[in-house]
Amino acid sequence: MxxxxxxxxxxxxxxxxxxxxxxxxxxxxxxxxxxxxxxxxxxxxxxxxxxxxxxxxxxxxxxxxxxxxxxxxxxxxxxxxxxxxxxxxxxxxxxxxxxMGIIEACSDFLEKQLTPHNCIGIWRFTDSCSYPEMKNKAFRFLLNHFEEVAATSEEFLLLSAQELGKIIESDQLIVKKEKTVFEAILRWVSGSTEERREHISLLLSKVRLALMPPEYIMKSVDENEVMKSSEECRTLLRRAMENMLDIRTKDLSSSDFCHPLAHPRLPAAVLFAIGGWSGESLTNGIEVYDICADCWVKLTDNELTPRAYHGTAFLNGSVYCVGGINDVQQLNTVQRLDLDTHMWQEVAPMHSKRCHVCVTVLDGYIYALGGYDGHSRLSTAERYKPRTNQWTLFASMNAQRSDACCTTLHGKIYICGGFNGNECLLTAECYTPETNQWTMIAAMANRRSGIGVVTYAGYVFAVGGFDGTTRLRTVEAYNLDTDTWSDMPSMVQRRSNFGIAVIDDRLFVVGGFNGFSTTVGVESYNIGADHCALSCCVVYGLSNIAEYAAPRPSLHVSEVEEDKVMR
Structure with missing residues (x-):
C-alpha cells in the first residue's frame, strides 16, 4: 500500500x-x-x-x-x-x-483451484458473469482434461445437452482417441436415459466417428439399446462408414477436413523441425507436424538465420535456436521465436561458439552442453535464464563431446555418445543440478555420434547415430534403477544427425543422414523433409495452437446438424 x-x-x-x-x-x-x-x-x-x-x-x-x-x-x-x-x-x-482488481484477484484464485472434479462447476458459475476471461480459462481447462473429467467427475453427468454439445464439438478438445468422446456421450445418456435419449444422435454428430475403428462402432451399436433403436443414429453411423472408406481409399488433403465426421481435432502439442541441411544448402525452414491431422505445415515469414547442427528448446511460450553453424562459421548466437507474436528476437549469446551442441530444458533454464567451436570439441557447459537474459557457465563434463545428444529425467540431465575429436563415443554421463556435478553412468553397447537421445516411457533412449564406420538404426534404452542398457526395436532406416522427440506417447525421428544422402524419412515408435542436421522440439500449452497446426475449416453447429442425416 x-x-x-x-x-x-x-x-x-x-x-x-x-x-x-x-x-x-x-x-x-x-x-x-x-x-x-x-x-x-x-x-x-x-x-x-x-x-x-x-x-x-x-x-x-x-x-x-x-x-x-x-x-x-x-x-x-x-x-x-x-x-x-x-x-x-x-x-x-x-x-x-x-x-476489476477484485475480479482479477478472484479469477486468479479460481484458476489455481481448477481440478477435473470442479472445472465444470466453475465454468457454469462464471457463465453468468460479464468477465469472459475466467469462463474461458475454466473451459480451456475442461477441454484439456476432458478424459479425466468425463470418466470421474460427478458434475459431468449434470451437464445439459447444449453444454455437452458445446464441449464435444470443439476442435480444441484434447483426447488421445476419439472413442473417449463417444463413450463420454454414452455415459452421460445413461445418467438419465429416458430424458436424454432424444439428444444422442445430435451429440454423436459432433464426434469424429470416421476417425474411429469401424469394428468398435459396430460392436458398440449392437450393445447399446439407445443407439440401436434410433433411426437417426443408424443413418449417422452409415455416413461415418462412408467417410471411413474415403479416408482409407483416398489421399485426403486438408480440404477434406470439412467432412464433419472426419474433421480432426487440434493437437495438444506440435513438433517443430527447424533448420539444417536441405540437399547441399543450409536452410532456415521450419516445418510443424500436426499429429492429429498427420501432416506437416510449413511456416512462412521466417527471420531465422539459416543454420545447421544447432539445438532447439521450447520454454515459456517461445522456441529458442541455439548455436550451430552458418555458411561461414560456428555460432554462439541464440534466436528466440515468440509463438504468440510470431516475432524473432536475438537474445544474449553463449560464452562459447557451439555447433553440434546438445540443448535441453530443466527447471526453467536452457542448458547448452559441449559442441565444437571451430578449433576443439568442448566439455564445457552453460545455461540460460530467460528472466535475466544471461548465460552462466557451470561444471564441465567428464568428456569432450560434440555430436552428442541429451535429455532430462527425474530432475537430472543425461548426455550420451558424441565425438571427442578422435573417436565416436559410447560413454554417457549424468548431471545433478543440486550438487553441480557430472557422474559417469554405464556405457552404451554401441559408439554413437550424431545420436538421438530422448526420455520415453521412463527410460533414456539412445537412437541411431554413427559408430565411426556406418550409420546405425539400432536403439538401446537406459534403466536408471539398474544402471544398464537394453536393446530396443531398431528403426527402419539408418540415420545420424536427425531430429528426435516424443509427442502423444510416440517417439518420432525426423530426417537425418543415412551415409549417402539426407533423408526425408520420418518414423515413429509406439511403444510411432529432405533434411539433415536439423533440430526438433515439442511445443505445447499454446492458446493459439491453431496458428501452427494444419488449417481446419470452421464447422458450425447448423452445418453439422444438416449433415447429420436428414437424408
Whole structure:
C-alpha cells in the first residue's frame, strides 16, 4: 500500500473528510467518493449520474455487509483477501460493481483451484458473469482434461445437452482417441436415459466417428439399446462408414477436413523441425507436424538465420535456436521465436561458439552442453535464464563431446555418445543440478555420434547415430534403477544427425543422414523433409495452437446438424 493510500485509509477509519455514506443491511461505511470512483465505474456513475451532488447517503441492496467491507477496503488499500468461503459472492459482487482488481484477484484464485472434479462447476458459475476471461480459462481447462473429467467427475453427468454439445464439438478438445468422446456421450445418456435419449444422435454428430475403428462402432451399436433403436443414429453411423472408406481409399488433403465426421481435432502439442541441411544448402525452414491431422505445415515469414547442427528448446511460450553453424562459421548466437507474436528476437549469446551442441530444458533454464567451436570439441557447459537474459557457465563434463545428444529425467540431465575429436563415443554421463556435478553412468553397447537421445516411457533412449564406420538404426534404452542398457526395436532406416522427440506417447525421428544422402524419412515408435542436421522440439500449452497446426475449416453447429442425416 502506498503512503498516500495509507493516509486516505486512515482518514476513512477516522471518518474524516468523508463525503459519502454507503449503507448495506443497516451497516454504514463512511467513504470518500473520489476513492471509490477510482476503483469502479459503477461508483463513478452512482455518485455523478445517478444522484445529485449534495447526496451523501447511498443505500445499496442485494449485497452483504461483509463483502461491501472488502470492496471498500480494496478501494483504499488495493488488497483483498480471497478465500474458499468468500470467492463466489465476492466475484459476483465485484462483477456487478465492475471492480476489476477484485475480479482479477478472484479469477486468479479460481484458476489455481481448477481440478477435473470442479472445472465444470466453475465454468457454469462464471457463465453468468460479464468477465469472459475466467469462463474461458475454466473451459480451456475442461477441454484439456476432458478424459479425466468425463470418466470421474460427478458434475459431468449434470451437464445439459447444449453444454455437452458445446464441449464435444470443439476442435480444441484434447483426447488421445476419439472413442473417449463417444463413450463420454454414452455415459452421460445413461445418467438419465429416458430424458436424454432424444439428444444422442445430435451429440454423436459432433464426434469424429470416421476417425474411429469401424469394428468398435459396430460392436458398440449392437450393445447399446439407445443407439440401436434410433433411426437417426443408424443413418449417422452409415455416413461415418462412408467417410471411413474415403479416408482409407483416398489421399485426403486438408480440404477434406470439412467432412464433419472426419474433421480432426487440434493437437495438444506440435513438433517443430527447424533448420539444417536441405540437399547441399543450409536452410532456415521450419516445418510443424500436426499429429492429429498427420501432416506437416510449413511456416512462412521466417527471420531465422539459416543454420545447421544447432539445438532447439521450447520454454515459456517461445522456441529458442541455439548455436550451430552458418555458411561461414560456428555460432554462439541464440534466436528466440515468440509463438504468440510470431516475432524473432536475438537474445544474449553463449560464452562459447557451439555447433553440434546438445540443448535441453530443466527447471526453467536452457542448458547448452559441449559442441565444437571451430578449433576443439568442448566439455564445457552453460545455461540460460530467460528472466535475466544471461548465460552462466557451470561444471564441465567428464568428456569432450560434440555430436552428442541429451535429455532430462527425474530432475537430472543425461548426455550420451558424441565425438571427442578422435573417436565416436559410447560413454554417457549424468548431471545433478543440486550438487553441480557430472557422474559417469554405464556405457552404451554401441559408439554413437550424431545420436538421438530422448526420455520415453521412463527410460533414456539412445537412437541411431554413427559408430565411426556406418550409420546405425539400432536403439538401446537406459534403466536408471539398474544402471544398464537394453536393446530396443531398431528403426527402419539408418540415420545420424536427425531430429528426435516424443509427442502423444510416440517417439518420432525426423530426417537425418543415412551415409549417402539426407533423408526425408520420418518414423515413429509406439511403444510411432529432405533434411539433415536439423533440430526438433515439442511445443505445447499454446492458446493459439491453431496458428501452427494444419488449417481446419470452421464447422458450425447448423452445418453439422444438416449433415447429420436428414437424408
Amino acid at each position: 502506498s503512503s498516500s493510500s495509507s493516509v486516505y485509509n486512515e482518514l476513512r477509519l477516522k471518518q474524516q473528510l468523508c463525503d459519502a455514506v454507503i449503507r448495506v443491511d443497516n451497516n454504514e461505511f463512511h467513504v470518500h467518493k473520489v476513492i471509490l470512483c477510482n476503483c469502479s465505474t459503477y461508483f463513478r456513475a452512482l455518485f455523478n449520474r445517478w444522484s445529485s451532488p449534495d447526496n451523501r447517503l447511498f443505500e445499496i441492496p442485494n449485497v452483504s455487509a461483509e463483502v461491501m467491507k472488502l470492496i471498500i477496503e480494496f478501494a483504499y488499500t488495493d488488497i483483498v483477501p480471497v478465500t474458499h468461503e468468500n470467492v463466489q459472492e465476492l466475484f459476483v459482487t465485484a462483477d456487478r460493481f465492475n471492480v
